[in-house]
Amino acid sequence: MNEGEIFGFLGPNGAGKTTTIRILLDLLRPDSGQVELLGLDVRRESFNIRKQIGYLPGEFSAHEHLSGLAFFKLISTIRNVSFDQDSLLFKRFDLSGKELSKKIKALSHGTLQKIGIIQALFHHPRLLILDEPTSGLDPLMKEVFYEILFEEQRKGTTIFFSSHNLYEVEKLCNRVAIIRKGRIAGLETLEVLKDKAGQVLEFTLTDTDKEIELPGAELISHEGTQYVYKLSGDINTVLKNLSEMAVRNVSISKPDLEELFMQYYHDESGKEDDLS
Amino acid sequence: MMKAGKRMTYLKLIWKINKGLTIFSMVFISLFQLLMLYLVTTFDTQAMLHSILNQMPENMKIFLNDSFFNMLTVNGAAAFGLNHPIVLALLAMIAISIPVRHISREIENGNMEGMLALPFRRRSLVLQLWFSGCLILGAIILASCISSLASILIFHDLTWNVSFHIMEISLNLWLLFVLIMTYTILIATLSRGGGSSGIVSAMITLLFYLLFFTGQLWAAFKITLPFNIFNYYQPQNIMFGKGNLLVDCIVLASLIVILLYASVFTFEKRDIP
Numbered sequence: 001m002n003e004g005e006i007f008g009f010l011g012p013n014g015a016g017k018t019t020t021i022r023i024l025l026d027l028l029r030p031d032s033g034q035v036e037l038l039g040l041d042v043r044r045e046s047f048n049i050r051k052q053i054g055y056l057p058g059e060f061s062a063h064e065h066l067s068g069l070a071f072f073k074l075i076s077t078i079r080n081v082s083f084d085q086d087s088l089l090f091k092r093f094d095l096s097g098k099e100l101s102k103k104i105k106a107l108s109h110g111t112l113q114k115i116g117i118i119q120a121l122f123h124h125p126r127l128l129i130l131d132e133p134t135s136g137l138d139p140l141m142k143e144v145f146y147e148i149l150f151e152e153q154r155k156g157t158t159i160f161f162s163s164h165n166l167y168e169v170e171k172l173c174n175r176v177a178i179i180r181k182g183r184i185a186g187l188e189t190l191e192v193l194k195d196k197a198g199q200v201l202e203f204t205l206t207d208t209d210k211e212i213e214l215p216g217a218e219l220i221s222h223e224g225t226q227y228v229y230k231l232s233g234d235i236n237t238v239l240k241n242l243s244e245m246a247v248r249n250v251s252i253s254k255p256d257l258e259e260l261f262m263q264y265y266h267d268e269s270g271k272e273d274d275l276s
Numbered sequence: 277m278m279k280a281g282k283r284m285t286y287l288k289l290i291w292k293i294n295k296g297l298t299i300f301s302m303v304f305i306s307l308f309q310l311l312m313l314y315l316v317t318t319f320d321t322q323a324m325l326h327s328i329l330n331q332m333p334e335n336m337k338i339f340l341n342d343s344f345f346n347m348l349t350v351n352g353a354a355a356f357g358l359n360h361p362i363v364l365a366l367l368a369m370i371a372i373s374i375p376v377r378h379i380s381r382e383i384e385n386g387n388m389e390g391m392l393a394l395p396f397r398r399r400s401l402v403l404q405l406w407f408s409g410c411l412i413l414g415a416i417i418l419a420s421c422i423s424s425l426a427s428i429l430i431f432h433d434l435t436w437n438v439s440f441h442i443m444e445i446s447l448n449l450w451l452l453f454v455l456i457m458t459y460t461i462l463i464a465t466l467s468r469g470g471g472s473s474g475i476v477s478a479m480i481t482l483l484f485y486l487l488f489f490t491g492q493l494w495a496a497f498k499i500t501l502p503f504n505i506f507n508y509y510q511p512q513n514i515m516f517g518k519g520n521l522l523v524d525c526i527v528l529a530s531l532i533v534i535l536l537y538a539s540v541f542t543f544e545k546r547d548i549p
Contacts, residue, residue: 025393027548047395055393061386065293077285078394 001160001175006153008173009162010261016182017162018058021131024160025055038127051079054125058132058162060116064105068095068115071104072122081123089118092144109136117145121152128152129160134168146172166261178264185264194254201229203242203250214241286401290408294374301366301416306423309357313427316353350432351441354424355515358445367416367449368481371457374409375464376474379543383469388548399540402461406536409457414450421446444521445511451528452509456481458535465543505531 001007011017022028024037026046035042037049062071069085076083085097093114104112113136120128128149134142149159149172163169169176176193178186186193201217205225212219216233231238231252242250291298357363379402382388392398424442428434460477467473488506491497501507508527513519 022389022548027389027392029545029547047397050393051395053393055390057386057389057393059386060390062390063289063293063387066289070292074285074289075394078396 001158003158004153004156005174006149006159006161006172008169008176009160009179010164010166010169010176011179012164015179017179018131019182020179021055021129021160021162024129025050025053052126053129054120054123054127055129056116056120056131056133058135060113062104062112062115062119064103067103068100068107069097071115072100072119075119076122079123083122087122089122089148092148093118093141110138110141113137114141121148124155125157127158127160129162131162132164133161134163134165142168178261180264193260198255199231199235200253200255200259201231201238201250202253203227204248206246206248208246212245214238216241286396286404287408287411290374290378290405291412293377294370294408294412297370297373298412298415301370302419304366305363305416305420308360308363309354309420309423310427312353312357312360313350313424313431316350317431350428351438351515352512354428354438354442355445355511357424358420358442358449359509359511363420364485367413367453368456368478370416371409371413371453372460372474372477372481374412374457375405375461376471376477378405379461379464380467380469380471380473383548392548398543402465402540402543403536406458406461406539409461410450410454413453413457417446417450417453420449438515441515441517444514448509448511448514448521448524448528451525451532452505455505455528455532455535458532458539462535462539462542465539465546468549 009017009020019028023030023035024042026042026049029043038052040049042049063074066074072083072085085100090096090100095111095114095118099107099111104115107115113133117133120130134145137145146168149161153159159172161169161173170190173190175187175189177184178193186196188196200220203226205227209222209225211222212227214229216235216238217229217231220228220230222228225248229238235252379388382391391401421442425434425439428438428442456477459480460473463477463480464473467476484505487497487500488504491499491501491504491507505528508524510519510524514521
């Protein structure tokens with residue numbers, strides 16, 4: 001990760017996203033290899049690393065006997081930072097004193113998630129590790145959350161953003177790592193990943209629905225008179241061949257993140273990994 | 277200063293969570309001592325005893341050793357109150373539930389993940405949990421000790437000698453249950469989470485108790501007594517000046533230190549799933 005970037009971490013269930021995060025936090029110990037975070041070894045300097053990071057787990061939970069307020073007092077003492085119940089962060093997430101005085105076990109999933117986000121952010125960490133951070137948030141709160149992330153980034157916070165939600169990743173992240181079966185299958189900026197994936201040619205013909213050989217392009221899908229090809233050769237050759245056909249409309253675009261993501265998850269046999 | 281603050285916060289958290297059961301246990305054990313001593317001082321136990329013994333078959337009388345007869349005196353009843361199966365079961369329940377609740381259950385429900393993602397060392401967590409458990413068990417046993425002393429003072433005649441023996445028994449009892457709590461911590465640090473560590477610990481404790489009981493009755497089981505933790509808790513012997521409290525305390529304390537070290541070591545090395 002580069003300092004100050006929002007780094008997307010994508011992968012389906014079981015790919016190893018949460019395991020990677022737990023190794024970064026020294027909760028799991030790797031069988032081999034070495035991991036460094038903020039220039040420090042995660043095994044030997046785990047305590048110093050954890051002072052500088054904020055973490056939101058995939059399924060955030062807190063001691064259910066505590067109130068929200070007591071929970072924040074607990075972690076602010078452990079983090080040795082002051083805690084202000086009236087801070088802007090609570091207001092932006094619409095968390096009132098009344099809500100915070102309720103026991104954790106009485107809170108809704110969405111409210112608990114807001115508490116989880118605030119506890120990861122309130123001490124202004126150098127690195128923010130977020131695992132599926134917007135699950136349970138309504139669309140308005142998601143927008144508030146995105147704004148806060150951009151503000152944190154402008155302040156210099158590095159953000160590690162693990163998610164299934166491709167829309168969010170595309171909206172927020174500067175670079176993306178795609179993880180597959182515990183290994184990084186792709187690591188680039190979104191633009192470069194899209195360039196590498198090639199452009200997509202879509203067209204509709206007026207008079208034929210047969211499969212067409214198009215040099216410089218690979219057929220992705222064909223339905224009636226609609227064709228989708230991935231450009232793999234010279235674009236001029238493809239367009240020249242296309243001009244000899246009766247074309248009703250044509251478009252050339254870069255793949256969106258979802259198409260890109262799916263490309264990475266087709267294995268050699270053409271089957272997809274479990275994306276459920 | 278910061279470390280002291282952190283320690284107090286975690287202690288407060290553990291106290292807050294266990295407050296209800298601790299206060300209930302303090303009240304229950306205190307009232308139990310009061311009742312035991314009230315019964316012994318207000319009924320003519322000697323007459324009852326002779327009546328029972330006269331009707332009892334000879335082969336049954338061998339089960340009634342000195343501690344049984346001592347129990348029917350005021351001092352013996354005070355010692356028995358601190359060794360009654362209900363009291364032992366309640367203390368065992370607390371000694372086992374604290375590590376299970378704060379290690380196994382918290383691993384299972386994800387709280388441990390959140391806690392260890394904070395700047396909070398694993399060894400601090402184990403040591404502070406252990407210390408909190410020691411305080412909770414200490415508070416319950418202290419309540420029991422004070423209640424015993426108060427009951428003797430109310431219903432009989434409290435002497436310095438009896439007071440001293442009751443305090444010695446309380447110390448011995450506290451060490452025994454700190455030991456049970458410590459091996460439960462070790463079991464919890466080895467488990468993957470959930471309540472199974474509590475079941476394992478309870479089974480071990482009951483097995484020790486059963487072996488101790490049978491070891492006292494049958495010669496064939498006597499060989500197991502030196503390896504049994506309950507052998508190092510002898511309230512009747514302490515009360516009547518027959519036991520060796522120092523040896524008992526050294527054995528229990530040594531086991532506590534070894535098991536606590538093993539717990540910290542195991543928890544430092546393990547994965548938090």
